[in-house]
Amino acid sequence: MKKSFAVKTSIYLLALVFICPIIRAQDKPAIVPEPVSLVQGKGRFVINDQTSLILPSGNAELARLGNQANEWFGVLTGHNLPVKSKATGAGNSIRLLLNPELNNPGNDEGYELSVTEHEVKLQARKMAGLFYGLQTIRQLLQLSAETNQQHSLPVVEIVDYPRLKWRGLMLDVSRHFFSKDFVKKYIDDMAHYKFNVFHWHLTDDQGWRIEIKSLPRLTEVGAWRVPRTGQWWSYTPPQKDEKASYGGYYTQQDIKEIIAYAAERHITIVPEIDVPGHSLAAIAAYPYLSATGYNYPVNPGSKFYNIDDNTLNPADERVYAFLDKVFTEVAALFPGDYVHIGGDECTKNFWQQSAVVQDFMKQQGIKTEHELQSYFIKRVEKILKKKKKKIIGWNEILEGGLAPEATVMSWQGMQGGIEAAKQGHQVIFTPSSNTYLDLYQGDPLLEPDTYDMLRLKTAYQWNPFPAGIDSTYVLGGQGNLWSESVPTARHAEYMTWPRSLALSEVFWSPRGKQNWADFQTKLIPQFKILDAAQINYSRAAFDVLATVKLDQEKQLLVSLSTDVDSLDIYYTLDNTNPDPSSVRYNGTPIVIPKGIYQIRAQSFKGNTAAGKLLIAPCGELEKRTR
Template identity: 50%
Template structure:
């Protein structure tokens, strides 16, 4: 009897161990590393295995979504997943027969069991976002663009209930300073949509290039889209020489635009076009100099200093400026189905307006006391024009100056105060303050990064709160976006480097509930998603693993000192002042450092778990002194 009991007990133990191993393999202990973090996640035992026989069960009207999902899986798996109208197993995409107010228009429920996956939402957009979560639940190899030899494509059993905090979740790409081909723009849209962002703000015009075909104004692209080629740091470049060829640039034809708009629509992304006026118009003036106060001639700017020295604004006293903009907006409105058109309105130098006879006459006729009121006059006419095309107008927060247009939406970039002021005037606001959302800024120590200006770390992005506590009507904050200006971004690979992972942080700020956000948890999930980007060959910055040098200005009784700041608590910093390369056997940073007499070079590197994880960063003592203002 005892022998039988022992055999039975042994068998039960082996069964339990086998069950544990299967559950571990099939998803019980598989981590859920979703970005942005969902509202609610219920972990379960087991997993669902996707095979070549798995059916995508959906109404025929949802074929666009199921085709996208099938296309994502086809490259790495080789599977040709088919849509079916009914099946007891498979992956089910369902629009709710009764509207669930908790989910809204973009929320979803994703329910994974060992036998089937159920996705439900009120609207197709919710199914699309559930699909993005489902893809993130699959092994990272699903991101590959070529077939991967892998036996199991498993999804851990889980139930996710999710919906966004804000309706406006965007990224802006500036294609004026550097032109990015059509396929790169599509890739950017793909990447932002994967992380549940739904707005692509397309900065199409500026002093350095006009990038969209306007058929009634052909010189905008035949002249305004091209400039003399240059390299070197922005604002230090030599101006275009007389008769120097203009070969750098490009533009999007209207057929290109239609193709990109359709591509975005299929991914539930709205494209907001921006034509930046009245300032930032040098490329337009190169094509049509009669629209300026001074008459030109003008060259498309190559990145040389010109602001306040050269006229770059449309003349608000010239009625031809408004006829020009009417043609532009007419064609723009037919190309972009979005309800908004962005007209810029930022950083307009008004010095040339003060001496312009046409501007003086306009101010007299309209009883305008200042050039700020003259800009407001221009913007208000833009709004009437935009409304006449069946659209709404957005402008940067400078449009508040001189009086805000009656129905304008304000994009607040100079901090949040412009947004606060606009909201208190009952205007909708999109929050995109430069100190939280400008992705062209340094994301690590300048000594270890490509040249740009100012600083925006990953942690600062993640800590952004778009809704100011002082607002009584918080519904006026539509959401926010990250902005990638490209003066210092000459290639698409570098655009990716500047965008990710900071856009991971912003996607969570704009989608996830405020109470769900947690820095340490985010970093863990970020690292899992960076591994996915490695598979997908998407570039990104590892600056969060580096330390930053913070100099302390020396005084008469104290030598020059520096502190070293890290974003991740589990990093160790090692340094040298003697010109050698530090490693984990070098001096370890613990507190403020005195710079030794005679030292001319400082180097540092970060380690995690005794392994190098950051870049070797080298800075001259002279450069550090410059940062502090010491001499």
């Protein structure tokens, strides 16, 4: 089976070599993210039995990084490099050097890499910089292997440092639970592309995934729901006496192990405990937490908003005692500065219907439910501040007044972040239209079911620095993988890559170095790297997308496009499969005559198919005009 998969992959990649839409500059390494400066020379540095790894003695952290580097070199070249404290006369060498005097504006994460035919010299002011420089070396080795120049590096001079301080990816493990091993693999893949924040969405309506020893029912009850397969929000609600058998959680020992694993890769983990909304799993475990006090099951993905009360009661002191216990254990586990407290999509109608909550508002002089949520968030901030943690919340925490020291993660467009920055708060931009990795990557007829679209090109061309604000308040940017429609680890990878390749470049590379045409030429080489790592990824950028509208006579007009440039699109209206002898799409919307059943379209490079065959029934396309 593995052999069959490998053969199919080889055939596919061989085909892609010929269909790659743009010829990359001769021998220019297809590094992602693009370095700040890359000057290429002539010749190559060859790793062989005479190559040594030079590390200054007496630094335990540097020694550990050297061991890690040697593991990578061993996998990529088959050579286990002898470690020395200084170079000797024989052979060539790879030298890692901490240099506090390095004049690099990237500070802790910048590096300089010099490759000659005889020496590789990687230096940085901090360990993080050396780690990121090694990721570049790994890519150079992988890219060289794909061009039949195995075990060698091109002669090159690179100066590199990040554009943004916060370069994050979020994984939602509440809607579907992902194993500890997969989380570690996901972190590994992030590190390869210089992401440095793993946002871990640990709690929501569909599951509580973190062990809290003082509140055992959170995982005994809240981590499990009835099993369902199908389309999210269409599931049948839990039935009487049905066993909640689907789910899982991370023990505190699991979490410590994952945190240590991430720290070795210079990734900070930010846990999210989503409150006061999105709390049904917690309420299922402890019903007193909601204003209604009802016994609810953990939601399996059936419709429940404004039916079941998934909101914590801000008028009940027991809620704050509960949160103090939760955050005491969370703060003790996670060494980073931040805890994400959610704050999004908090329904207010159960507060409005509660006499207790309404009396509390009158007593406190709180006029609106938005102000009541602000009161709640400010109380949570005080709890976390006592534990020496800073809060981050989704942009809804702006409603009713922002907590004094809160950082805002802006997902509903850019405006919430702009407003927070104007108020003097740090901002992480993560607008759903540019960074939500759970959305369609291509035409819905070709892609697994979800609800909206984010194309590779749209992700790449986004700028996380909006006009009109002080850029010093922009802490960074983040891609988010919500998992309502992502039930498996393989599909999580498919939705993450290659759009996270695009985001890594948006977050790391200078704006002037970001070039969509150039990035497209990196896709095929990077796909080979992803294949070698056994990462599932999407090729939707090569597929045809159909967009539609109606003309004044109510005739259907269909436009066809691909993300990748320089591909030809051929189509048919007679239910046959198109090829280069069919009608070539010329960019003008196609008028679909009455009675036509479907349009079929496919992208080609020359005579070679580039993307999947799109079969679009006209009835389905007409739905898109509504």
